[in-house]
Amino acid sequence: MNPAWALAALGLVDAAFSGFRAYAGRDARIRKHRAVVHAALRGLSVGAVLLLAPAFTAGAVLLLAEDPDRAYGALADGGVGFLVPLGAYALAVLFSLAAYLALPFRASTLAVVVGLGPLTLARPLVVAAACAGALVAGGGWTSLLVGAVAGAAVLCVEPYVHRRWYAPAY
Amino acid sequence: MPHLEISDLITVTDPLSGARLPVRRGDVVRRLDEAGDPRAARIVAALPAGPDDVLDPLAVDRLMIGVHTELQRLSEELRVGERLVDVLDPLFEAIREIAGRRGRFRLVDIGSGLGYLVRWLASTGALGPNVELIGVDLDAALVAEADRLARAEGLDCRFVHGNAFDLPEVATVYVSTGVLHHFRGPALAEFFEAQADSQALAFCHFDIAATRLAPVGAWMFHRARMRHPLGRHDGVASARRAHSDETLLRAATVPGIRPLLYEPRGLSNPFCTTLRPVLGIRPYLEDPLRQALGRASRRLVGAEQLTRGGPPGHDAAAWSATAGTGAAR
Ligand SMILES: C[S@@+](CC[C@H](N)C(=O)[O-])C[C@H]1O[C@@H](n2cnc3c(N)ncnc32)[C@H](O)[C@@H]1O
Numbered sequence: 001m002n003p004a005w006a007l008a009a010l011g012l013v014d015a016a017f018s019g020f021r022a023y024a025g026r027d028a029r030i031r032k033h034r035a036v037v038h039a040a041l042r043g044l045s046v047g048a049v050l051l052l053a054p055a056f057t058a059g060a061v062l063l064l065a066e067d068p069d070r071a072y073g074a075l076a077d078g079g080v081g082f083l084v085p086l087g088a089y090a091l092a093v094l095f096s097l098a099a100y101l102a103l104p105f106r107a108s109t110l111a112v113v114v115g116l117g118p119l120t121l122a123r124p125l126v127v128a129a130a131c132a133g134a135l136v137a138g139g140g141w142t143s144l145l146v147g148a149v150a151g152a153a154v155l156c157v158e159p160y161v162h163r164r165w166y167a168p169a170y
Numbered sequence: 171m172p173h174l175e176i177s178d179l180i181t182v183t184d185p186l187s188g189a190r191l192p193v194r195r196g197d198v199v200r201r202l203d204e205a206g207d208p209r210a211a212r213i214v215a216a217l218p219a220g221p222d223d224v225l226d227p228l229a230v231d232r233l234m235i236g237v238h239t240e241l242q243r244l245s246e247e248l249r250v251g252e253r254l255v256d257v258l259d260p261l262f263e264a265i266r267e268i269a270g271r272r273g274r275f276r277l278v279d280i281g282s283g284l285g286y287l288v289r290w291l292a293s294t295g296a297l298g299p300n301v302e303l304i305g306v307d308l309d310a311a312l313v314a315e316a317d318r319l320a321r322a323e324g325l326d327c328r329f330v331h332g333n334a335f336d337l338p339e340v341a342t343v344y345v346s347t348g349v350l351h352h353f354r355g356p357a358l359a360e361f362f363e364a365q366a367d368s369q370a371l372a373f374c375h376f377d378i379a380a381t382r383l384a385p386v387g388a389w390m391f392h393r394a395r396m397r398h399p400l401g402r403h404d405g406v407a408s409a410r411r412a413h414s415d416e417t418l419l420r421a422a423t424v425p426g427i428r429p430l431l432y433e434p435r436g437l438s439n440p441f442c443t444t445l446r447p448v449l450g451i452r453p454y455l456e457d458p459l460r461q462a463l464g465r466a467s468r469r470l471v472g473a474e475q476l477t478r479g480g481p482p483g484h485d486a487a488a489w490s491a492t493a494g495t496g497a498a499r
Contacts, residue, residue: 025243025395028284028319030293105249105256106442112247113387113441120394168236168398 003079004058010086011051011150012044015157019043021120022161026168042165047157054150061142071142078139082147085129093119127151173411174205175404176214177237178352180230183308185333190227190310195219210407213399231311237401238284238312241348244395244405248444250347250376251290255297257374257432257447258345260462262297265342265371267458276302278341280334280375281349283307285316285327292320292327303327304339335364343372347445350377350418351411358413358421362450366424372451379433380412381440418448419473428453433469434476 023039065071096115100108134143179198182191202211218226279288282305307313316329332338344365353361365373388409392402415434422429427450433443460467
């Protein structure tokens, strides 16, 4: 199984959320749906560009490999191992977001305090767990390299969008 | 050691004239060091000051507006507006019942900051058309920014520069969010007394529930959501400074007022109750309010319920000594 498409989709969704986070807390208006969508699109476009880095890294690994078929197999295995912690994290986020949006305010506070706050802070740890997953799944150092580049790309979206468009004047 | 908030120290306003007073950076740094908070001292030491060591007032204003904008994000995510309306809607229903449906009422938010609550109420119309919405704050820069934001979105509300202890606006109901923990010692009771002495029918002040979880939750949430170290620092300090249920009820025990707590510690899930109000109502409003609240009125308790088998806080014994006196008034 080639997990590249699932990883790319997760990366792009994460980038859209990163765009939203980069903007959130910078605009005190009440009605800001359009600005939220705009920020998410900014995150998405920056993410799309940054995620080319792991794609190119994987391409370079395959080009330089002595046995491209084996290198491809290792990357695919590593990709699956990388995907498992990310998939679990995505499910947890989805669950707590659904709870936040669907439940009345008391229970939605629970979703925010228990879920979304810690889950936001845990993102670098989840990337680290995904890298470890790539190794455990037998992806070798090439998967670790591609995974680390992908993780760094994903984690850079929010600070970049923030600095580029929303950095405060103070 | 007292927990100090940086924002309280870097903006000082003369309570009488409302004029902004110069603040020397070194003095604030020294106070924070003496209070055993070197992290806060470092944050202040990094703020810009003039050659006379006086903090640059424009930079401080920009910083305060930025930090309050981030603070608003927390209010949005914790649905503070809905949380307030959950209590204010029945309260206004009770008031309309007594005062007549056609009356005009006025809600004044004290320490309104950037005025999120007032602007949100104006934008959603959650309290109905006959409630005028006003925000009051001691910080002129925040008031000006709140006003600018309201105008930018064409919202029907206004903001006034003024002091909580010398209120410039009469109200039917006074409210606040996240302000009570700034008032320490006798100032807390004075705050409630000023409102009880006015023509207001009720006050409803929301602040952080002083649970064991509050400082940890505040750390987690501010760390995840706020960028400026000042906001992160003050967010956790506020949770540490939150008043206990007993302190709030005791302070709200002032003549002419029935003091009540909504969702006190023992009755609520600390994960769900981040902010909850202490209420003071004219005694004749209690029955209509309980009726309007319906089943939720079980969340509303007076001092007598807190002492009688209620959750004992750390100063419950001290509270018991004074309990009942105010409740009977
Ligand atoms: C933690 S902020 C809360 C702001 C806003 N209510 C919110 O929930 O975002 C506390 C506010 O109380 C204001 N404040 C402090 N002392 C005050 C006083 N004596 N009179 C009026 N406002 C005061 C401060 O200027 C600040 O805006």
